[in-house]
Amino acid sequence: MPGAPLSTYLAVAVLLFAIGTLGILLRRSPLLMLMGIELMWNGANLALVSFARFTGNPDGQVLAFVALVVAAAEVAVALALVVLLARRPREGAPE
Amino acid sequence: MIASLLGLAGLYLDLHAEFFAAAQVLIYAGAVMILFLFVIAIIASAREPAEPDTSSGPVRSAALASAGLLAVLGLLVIGSVRGWAAPEIAAAWGSVADFGERLLVHHVFPFELTAFVLMAAVVGVAVLVGRRG
Numbered sequence: 001m002p003g004a005p006l007s008t009y010l011a012v013a014v015l016l017f018a019i020g021t022l023g024i025l026l027r028r029s030p031l032l033m034l035m036g037i038e039l040m041w042n043g044a045n046l047a048l049v050s051f052a053r054f055t056g057n058p059d060g061q062v063l064a065f066v067a068l069v070v071a072a073a074e075v076a077v078a079l080a081l082v083v084l085l086a087r088r089p090r091e092g093a094p095e
Numbered sequence: 096m097i098a099s100l101l102g103l104a105g106l107y108l109d110l111h112a113e114f115f116a117a118a119q120v121l122i123y124a125g126a127v128m129i130l131f132l133f134v135i136a137i138i139a140s141a142r143e144p145a146e147p148d149t150s151s152g153p154v155r156s157a158a159l160a161s162a163g164l165l166a167v168l169g170l171l172v173i174g175s176v177r178g179w180a181a182p183e184i185a186a187a188w189g190s191v192a193d194f195g196e197r198l199l200v201h202h203v204f205p206f207e208l209t210a211f212v213l214m215a216a217v218v219g220v221a222v223l224v225g226r227r228g
Contacts, residue, residue: 005176006176007172007173007176009106009110010172010176011169011172012106014165014168014169014172015165016099016103017164017168018161018162018164018165018168019161021160021161021164022157022158022161025156025157025160025161026154026157026158031131031134031135031138034131035096035131038096038123038127039096039099042099042100042103042123046103046106046107049107049110049112049115050110052110052112053110053111053112056188058188058193058194058197059197059201059202061112061114061115061194061197062194062197062198062201062202062205062206063205064112064115065114065115065118065194065198065209066205066208066209068115068118068119068122069209069212069213070209070212072122072126072127072213072216073212073213073215073216074216075127075130076130076216076217076220077216077219077220077223079130079131079134080219080220080223080224081223082134082138083134083137083138083224084223084224086137086138
């Protein structure tokens with residue numbers, strides 16, 4: 001039984017999302033921007049799972065699982081792009 | 096970063112999402128972070144050492160935008176779901192067996208879709224990086 005109310009979990013999710021946004025906006029290197037995206041994605045996933053718990057509907061976990069797998073695939077493709085960007089010098093800036 | 100991901104796994108356990116906690120540890124704290132480290136190593140070895148590090152963007156506006164997002168989302172959260180307590184659930188709710196039954200009996204199509212997405216991603220990565228030009 002989680003003792004904390006839903007708003008606590010959502011607060012953590014919002015905090016993760018905001019930190020990820022800050023990372024994306026602050027960092028210029030594509031690798032660190034990708035880490036910011038990962039943080040945002042984790043915040044969204046935490047919100048999904050906590051809503052699944054607090055509505056008592058386990059199907060929400062399935063949706064969150066799909067999101068997790070899509071995130072993993074996205075990381076793989078994005079890291080491949082980062083490697084490609086790093087192979088050609090002087091063009092690594094993402095803008 | 097790894098610490099935050101592991102902490103998330105603990106929160107999932109608290110939320111009765113046992114399979115999700117395990118998947119979080121394996122996929123994120125394990126696979127994704129290792130992938131990040133490998134890419135960092137590859138980039139660091141490919142890059143000539145004299146190159147200056149990537150600078151930070153405009154700090155003030157970024158912090159402002161992020162804080163604004165935090166405030167708006169936080170107000171929404173506090174205003175909408177205050178006092179929403181957890182409903183009573185069965186002891187087996189969210190267990191691995193329950194999640195597996197949900198995933199493989201009720202929602203087979205999304206599961207197969209994730210398999211397809213993963214396969215497409217792997218093929219795409221192979222096409223992108225494996226090219227020798």
